[in-house]
Amino acid sequence: MTAILAITRAGPLTSVQDLGRFGMLGNGISAAGAMDRAGYLAAGEAVDAPVGAIEITRAGLDLVLEQGSCRVGFAGGDFILRRNGEPLAWPGTTRLSSGDRLTITPGAAGNYGYLRFDAQIDVPMLLGSLATSSRAQLGGFSGRALAAGDRIRLKSAQPERPMTACHPGAGPIRVIWGLHADLFAAEVRNRFVTSPFTISAQLDRMGVRLGAPPNMFASSANLSLVSDAIVPGDIQILGDGTPIVLMRDHQPTGGYPRIATVISADFDRFAQLRPGTAVAFRPVTVEHAHQLLRSSLK
Amino acid sequence: MAPQATDMALASPTLIPLGDSALLVRFGNDLSEAANFAAIALARRLIADPLPGVVEVSPNLVSVLLRYDPMRTSFAELTGEVRLRTYSMGGAASASGSVARHRIAITFGGEAGPDLDAVAASLGLSAADFIKAHNAVPLRVLSTGFSPGFLYCGFHPAALVVSRRSDVRASVPAGSVLFAAGQTAIAATAIPTGWHLIGHTKLRNFNPHANPPTQVRAGDEVVFEAAP
Structure with a gap:
């Protein structure tokens, strides 16, 4: 029998995600996809999940399995998950039968968690992906965030091809100097990699605003640039000096100067940093970033 | 014949890493016809004849983004390959493959075009003469990708250049x-x-x-006409 999930409470920006909708930049669509890929992969590995996940945000999610049964894997960040009121260890797996309730509330750390099932979330495959783009308002569940009252069917499907997740590192977030790094004075670049920043409360799937030491980028304002391609992890500096780290639902192109780009191996870890957390950046070479990827994938 | 200065510039773009999984091939710091031509020509060439390890090629106004798989190629290998392709392309950037032509009918002015009269006046033209001048010659699609299906078309002659508005409209509808x-x-x-x-x-x-x-790609030709 088809399993049906009913969402009874959803934190803002809860959405259906997978690894992303690639190859569409020229059409004006950035890839979207799981903010924490390692979390997405870990949740799926435990239950041989087909493509797709419910990405939960910091406020959590409540749901009830209205019909059928399924196994669910959960991982990413740190959340408190209860099955019919009984707490289960996060990350982990459990089996749900008709009438069972999951209640997920924030734990000690992290912004994003993933629920994956042993059946496929039945939303249309759009341009090769199930991912919801909050920017283009397409994909996933009618192109929008999940909300209380939504019902999601699960259908049987082949497990997603296994992929190894990047092992999360520790310490400063490593970056590669960015597209416009040469437009920033050497002294500004030096302060960028020696000063503490903080994660602000303004963060979503498109970008994370940072709190910066006063006047750090004041002399860099008013650069007039030709609009150019953006990649996830790009750190752009607005005209008023605010740094924003662009995330998976980034605009495909942009005209603000970009000083650096977060490396792939540290992107997931950065995405999970909560508002108020201190963050420091350290420059590495492209070659070093590739070595980190190779070693972390072993 | 000695290559012209612009050809030399096209043959030696700046190659810049964008993080650890993308490379930007930039043909200039300013938006020029030559840099735009070169970017579109290189992108079309790399799409028709892909480089190993490259997973996406996307042209921008003056650059080409190459997303690559760092497990399958390295930055050094990729930059070498891109330089070879660019050199061999030389100044022949304009002669690249077939170019589609699209006819686009526009309803000028009225409620859907509230700035028409002011724009025409700022150029010293009547609205009718502005429309005629606007539609006079085919333009090229300079870039896509700003938002889903968005098209930048250019360039109009210098006599039709106006700057942006001083304020931003929060939303204009599809088809604007x-x-x-x-x-x-x-x-x-x-x-x-x-x-x-x-x-x-x-x-x-x-x-x-x-x-x-x-359906409309960067490099395609567009012909504007006033909707009946």
Whole structure:
């Protein structure tokens, strides 16, 4: 029998995600996809999940399995998950039968968690992906965030091809100097990699605003640039000096100067940093970033 | 014959890493016809004849983005290959493959084009003469990718160049025809914009249920005509 999930409470920006909708930049669509890929992969590995996940945000999610049964894997960040009121260890797996309730509330750390099932979330495959783009308002569940009252069917499907997740590192977030790094004075670049920043409360799937030491980028304002391609992890500096780290639902192109780009191996870890957390950046070479990827994938 | 200065510039673009999984091939710091031509020509060439390890090629106004798989190629290998391709392309950037031509009917002015009269007046033209001048010659699609199905078309002659508006409209509807900076742009979805809103078209260059979802590509030719 088809399993049906009913969402009874959803934190803002809860959405259906997978690894992303690639190859569409020229059409004006950035890839979207799981903010924490390692979390997405870990949740799926435990239950041989087909493509797709419910990405939960910091406020959590409540749901009830209205019909059928399924196994669910959960991982990413740190959340408190209860099955019919009984707490289960996060990350982990459990089996749900008709009438069972999951209640997920924030734990000690992290912004994003993933629920994956042993059946496929039945939303249309759009341009090769199930991912919801909050920017283009397409994909996933009618192109929008999940909300209380939504019902999601699960259908049987082949497990997603296994992929190894990047092992999360520790310490400063490593970056590669960015597209416009040469437009920033050497002294500004030096302060960028020696000063503490903080994660602000303004963060979503498109970008994370940072709190910066006063006047750090004041002399860099008013650069007039030709609009150019953006990649996830790009750190752009607005005209008023605010740094924003662009995330998976980034605009495909942009005209603000970009000083650096977060490396792939540290992107997931950065995405999970909560508002108020201190963050420091350290420059590495492209070659070093590739070595980190190779070693972390072993 | 000695290559011209612009050809030399095209043959030696700046190659810049964008993080650890993308490379940007940039043909200039300013938006010029030559840099735009070169970017589109290189992109078309790399799409037709892909480099190993490259997973996406996307042209921008003056650059080409190459997304690559760092497990399959390295930055050094890729930059070497791109330089070889660019050198062999030389100044022949304009002679690259077939170019599609699209006719786009525009309803100028009225409620859907509230800035038409002011734009025409700022250029010392009547609205009718502005429309005639605007549609006089075919333009090229300079770039896509700003938003789903969005088109930048250029370049208009210097006599038709106006700057952006001083304020930004929070949202203009799909089909809006926008004008500034020597270009005409067409929005396929609702967007915020600081460009002048001069008209509206029925063209919707975005259908997420088709693959590819857009029909007009960078480098294509567009011919504007006043809708009957």
